[in-house]
Amino acid sequence: MxxxxxxxxxxxxxxxxxxxxxxxxxxxxxxxxxxxxxxxxxxxxxxxxxxxxxxxxxxxxxxxxxxxxxxxxxxxxxxxxxxxxxxxxxxxxMARTFQNIRLFGNMTALENVMVGRYCRTSSMALTSILRGPKFRREERETRARAQELLDFVGLGKSTEHLARNMPYGDQRRLEIARALATDxxxxxxxxxxxxxxxxxxxxxxxxxxxxxxxxxxxxxxxxxxxxxxxxxxxxxxxxxxxxxxxxxxxxxxxxxxxxxxxxxxxxxxxxxxx
Structure with missing residues (x-):
């Protein structure tokens, strides 16, 4: 990206x-x-x-x-x-954003972008529950990609901020980062x-x-x-x-x-x- x-x-x-x-x-x-x-x-x-x-x-x-x-x-x-x-x-x-911001307010900026990334992961339920090697690898890759996208949209320093506490313009950019996470x-x-x-x-x-x-x-x-x-x-x-x-x-x-x-x-x- x-x-x-x-x-x-x-x-x-x-x-x-x-x-x-x-x-x-x-x-x-x-x-x-x-x-x-x-x-x-x-x-x-x-x-x-x-x-x-x-x-x-x-x-x-x-x-x-x-x-x-x-x-x-x-x-x-x-x-x-x-x-x-x-x-x-x-x-x-195809990815989109909405007229009204639809972020997970109680999640951090990084977690919001990671949510968008999960459509590109393949770990099944059992692997995720047991936190097997494949799950841990995909989790690391998802976290790294989410941070890369936050940097791309100019929110690299807001990684651990709760979405609900971010300024309005930053929330808009966060939505775009989450959409981009779907590749x-x-x-x-x-x-x-x-x-x-x-x-x-x-x-x-x-x-x-x-x-x-x-x-x-x-x-x-x-x-x-x-x-x-x-x-x-x-x-x-x-x-x-x-x-x-x-x-x-x-x-x-x-x-x-x-x-x-x-x-x-x-x-x-x-x-x-x-």
């Missing part, structure tokens, strides 16, 4: 898609939250997912990561169909800078660039438009559960449909006045 891939970005992206989602639709009774959404993420790319509140961004994330079984559509990671089961998705190489090929970040001050936001941006440069593909949901447009290679905008526009940051931020989706149209203002 700490080694940086020096291959030019254009060459990394040419290696092919990491994620291909086609026709993803999610209905809850008579409500269609996500409607025929497609998305392709290439290796070594940062893709932004934006849209006003209620646009279906997190629901789409949940469909990708197995928390929801899509009503229709297909999700493929590295060319393989993903079953709608969170553990299977993680094992296949993903694709990392999904759901509003990673929510509630952060400008300094913490800049740290988050720098960290995401380092993750990208290590060879991972990253998808980011975010409401901070300055953050997203400075960060991403491409941006996809959802409105009412459908793709409104997809393109480069410059193309998306200058599209009048995107502006209207966020601030409304002149016709909306006139209706409000009436």
């Amino acid at each position: 700490t080694a940086v891939d020096d291959t030019p970005r254009t060459e990394r992206q040419a290696d092919g898609p990491v994620l291909e989602a086609t026709g993803v639709t999610m209905r809850f009774g008579g409500l269609t939250a996500v409607n025929n959404v497609g998305m392709t993420v290439r290796q070594g790319e940062i893709l932004g997912l934006i849209g006003p509140n209620g646009a279906g961004k997190t629901t789409f994330f949940n469909c990708l990561t197995g928390l929801y079984k899509p009503t229709e559509g297909r999700v493929r990671l590295l060319g393989n169909d993903l079953p709608p089961k969170p553990r299977a998705v993680v094992m296949a190489g 993903p090929k694709l990392l999904l970040l759901d509003e990673p800078t929510a509630g952060m001050n400008p300094r913490e936001t800049q740290q988050a941006s720098d960290l995401i660039f380092r993750i990208r440069d290590s060879g991972l593909a990253v998808v980011v949901i975010e409401h901070d438009m300055r953050f997203i447009f400075n960060l991403c290679d491409r941006v996809l905008c959802l409105v009412n559960g459908e793709v409104l526009v997809e393109g480069t940051p410059n193309e998306v931020q200058s599209d009048p449909r995107v502006i209207e989706a966020y601030i409304g149209s002149a016709a909306d203002d006139e209706e409000g006045d009436e």
